[in-house]
Each structure stands twice: as C-alpha cells, then as structure tokens.
Amino acid sequence: MSKQDGLAEQFESYRAHLQAVAYRMLGSLSEADDAVQESWLRLSRSDTHHIENLGGWLTTVVSRVCLDMLRTRKSRREEEIGAQLSETLTGHEDGSDPEQEALLAESVGLALLVLLDNLNPSERVTFVLHDVFDIPFNEIAPIVGKSEAATRQIASRARRRIRGIGGKPEAALARQREIVDGFIAAARNGDFDSLVAALDPDVVLRDDRQTGASRVTRGASALAKQISGRAQASQSALVNGSVGVIAAPRGRLLYVLQFKISHGKIAEVDLISNPARIRQLDLAVLDD
Numbered sequence: 001m002s003k004q005d006g007l008a009e010q011f012e013s014y015r016a017h018l019q020a021v022a023y024r025m026l027g028s029l030s031e032a033d034d035a036v037q038e039s040w041l042r043l044s045r046s047d048t049h050h051i052e053n054l055g056g057w058l059t060t061v062v063s064r065v066c067l068d069m070l071r072t073r074k075s076r077r078e079e080e081i082g083a084q085l086s087e088t089l090t091g092h093e094d095g096s097d098p099e100q101e102a103l104l105a106e107s108v109g110l111a112l113l114v115l116l117d118n119l120n121p122s123e124r125v126t127f128v129l130h131d132v133f134d135i136p137f138n139e140i141a142p143i144v145g146k147s148e149a150a151t152r153q154i155a156s157r158a159r160r161r162i163r164g165i166g167g168k169p170e171a172a173l174a175r176q177r178e179i180v181d182g183f184i185a186a187a188r189n190g191d192f193d194s195l196v197a198a199l200d201p202d203v204v205l206r207d208d209r210q211t212g213a214s215r216v217t218r219g220a221s222a223l224a225k226q227i228s229g230r231a232q233a234s235q236s237a238l239v240n241g242s243v244g245v246i247a248a249p250r251g252r253l254l255y256v257l258q259f260k261i262s263h264g265k266i267a268e269v270d271l272i273s274n275p276a277r278i279r280q281l282d283l284a285v286l287d288d
Contacts, residue, residue: 007048011040014055018062024128025066027113027251029101035065059135063125063143070121098250102233105251111237111285113251115162118283122146123158130155131162164238164284176243177286179261180236184245187231195224200265207271209255223269238284246283256281 018039022032039062051057105113116124122144129135129143141151179198186194199220207215217223233249234257245257256278260268272278 004044007043008040010054011043011058014058017055018058021059021128021133022062022066023104024108024113024116024132025063025125026069027117029097029104031069035062035069038062038065056139059129059133060139060143063129067121067125067144070124101250105233105248108251109285110233110235110248110251111246111283112162114237114246114248114253115283115285117251117253119158119161122154123161126151126154127158127162131159162285163287164241164282173238173243173286175264176259176261177236179264179266180243180245180259183266184231184234184236187227187229188234190229192224192228195228196220198266199223200262200267203265203267203269205269205271208277209271209273236286238282238286240282243286253278256283 015036018036019032022035023029026032026035039058042061042065043058048054116127119127126140126144129140130137137148137151137155140155141148144151144154146154182194183198185191186198201220202218203220203223205217205223205226207217217226231245231247233254234245234247236243237246238244239246239256239258242259242261244259247254247257255271255273258270258272258281259266272281
C-alpha cells in the first residue's frame with residue numbers, strides 16, 4: 001500500500017464524523033460533502049509527519065472551510081424563506097439526495113437546524129463545535145480567530161439564541177408539548193379522530209399564505225380534514241415562550257405554527273410563513 005493510499009484509508013475512517021460536523025455547520029448535505037472533500041484535498045497536499053492527532057487536525061480544517069463558506073454565503077446573499085421553499089420543493093440541481101438529506105435533517109433536529117441558520121458564522125461554528133461535539137474553547141478560538149475568553153462569550157450568546165431564556169414553568173411547557181406533539185403525530189399519521197380530539201370544537205386557523213375568506217378555517221372537523229396526512233417535516237419548538245411547531249423540509253424553514261391552548265385543547269392556530277413576521281418571533285429549541 002502506498003503512502004497516499006494509507007492516508008486516504010485513514011481519512012475515510014473520519015469521513016462520517018467530518019460530514020456530521022460540516023452538515024450541522026452548513027445545513028446542506030451537498031455543501032457539507034464539498035467541505036469534507038476540500039479537507040481531504042488539503043490533507044493530501046500537507047506534510048503529515050508533524051500531525052499528531054489526525055482526527056483533531058481534520059476537524060479543525062473542515063471547521064475553517066465551513067466558516068469560510070458561511071461567511072461567503074452571508075456576504076453573497078440574504079436568502080428569503082420563499083426562495084428556500086422553491087429550492088426545497090422543486091430543485092435538487094446540487095446533486096444531493098433529498099431523501100437522505102431529509103433523514104439527516106430529522107436526525108439532527110429540524111428546529112435546531114432552523115435556529116442554527118439564524119446565527120452568524122462564528123456563533124454557528126462555535127456552538128456546533130462546543131455544544132454538539134464537546135470541543136474545548138482553547139481549540140475553537142484559533143478556528144474563529146478570537147481569544148478563548150471571546151470564544152466563550154460567542155458560545156454563550158449562541159446558546160441563548162438557540163435555547164432561549166426564561167419562559168413558562170416546566171410543568172406548563174410539558175403539558176403544552178404533550179398536546180402539540182400529539183397533534184403533530186395525528187396529522188402525520190392521518191389519524192382524523194385523534195386530530196379532532198386534540199382540537200377545540202370551535203378552533204380557528206389563520207393562514208397568512210391565503211387571502212380573503214380562505215385565510216381562515218373554522219371548526220375541528222374542517223381543520224382536521226385540511227391537515228390530516230401532513231406535517232411530515234414538522235417538529236415542536238418554543239415560539240414566543242410557548243410550545244408551537246416549526247415546519248422545515250430538509251431543514252429549511254417553511255412556516256411556523258403558533259397555538260393558543262385552552263382547557264387542554266388547541267383553540268387557535270396562527271400559520272406564519274411571511275419572512276418579516278417570522279423574524280419577529282422568538283424561536284428556541286425544546287430540550288429532549
């Protein structure tokens with residue numbers, strides 16, 4: 001076996017880890033694969049004699065590649081949610097496997113991917129490396145070009161934006177989550193009876209994607225018929241401090257559902273898809 005073949009074999013043993021890091025940083029399977037491939041090219045061109053910890057070296061390299069990609073992405077464009085939806089539903093020109101990416105997004109957590117996308121590049125890289133992969137701050141600091149103290153502050157700021165602060169008592173949130181998760185499961189499975197049971201008989205849905213009379217749906221049966229068999233890319237999340245729903249096919253935010261729950265039933269639903277309205281919401285992930 002040649003030296004290059006041996007190096008390639010070692011690299012392949014780290015590929016899954018590198019892809020996991022890159023996907024969480026970039027939120028795109030095709031871009032994550034590009035970042036991993038770039039890390040291999042840099043390894044193949046490097047003098048490896050002085051690399052004592054190959055896994056750590058590769059994680060650092062792929063993180064720096066991702067950071068550069070995130071900074072380029074931010075300076076190049078500010079994506080509107082409508083454009084993301086178009087790509088999600090109709091376009092896979094990047095060659096990625098939409099089914100594989102959907103499964104990967106589900107495993108990471110749709111809400112987490114959506115909220116990671118709201119962080120700036122340094123916040124996202126720092127949060128992923130420290131809070132997801134337990135990499136110490138003294139190793140992250142050189143990657144983001146900050147002091148260790150500043151890197152800790154970046155992580156703390158990112159954590160607040162992802163996890164949220166304050167809010168309702170845990171018992172109240174747990175009960176809300178039970179109701180909302182039951183609603184999602186019934187919608188996903190097409191369980192009409194369970195959907196009706198989760199809804200107040202006089203429930204009202206307000207959908208900002210519609211206009212005129214079709215914007216409002218009234219009554220448990222009417223709403224259950226409308227959503228039964230759907231919610232395949234939905235997950236509960238905190239919306240303005242209460243439990244709501246994020247719908248994010250392949251990790252790309254499509255809309256948010258905000259609920260009013262009364263006497264253990266969902267009494268009001270606001271479907272919010274307008275990017276300007278979504279930016280006004282305080283979104284956070286729910287702890288497992």
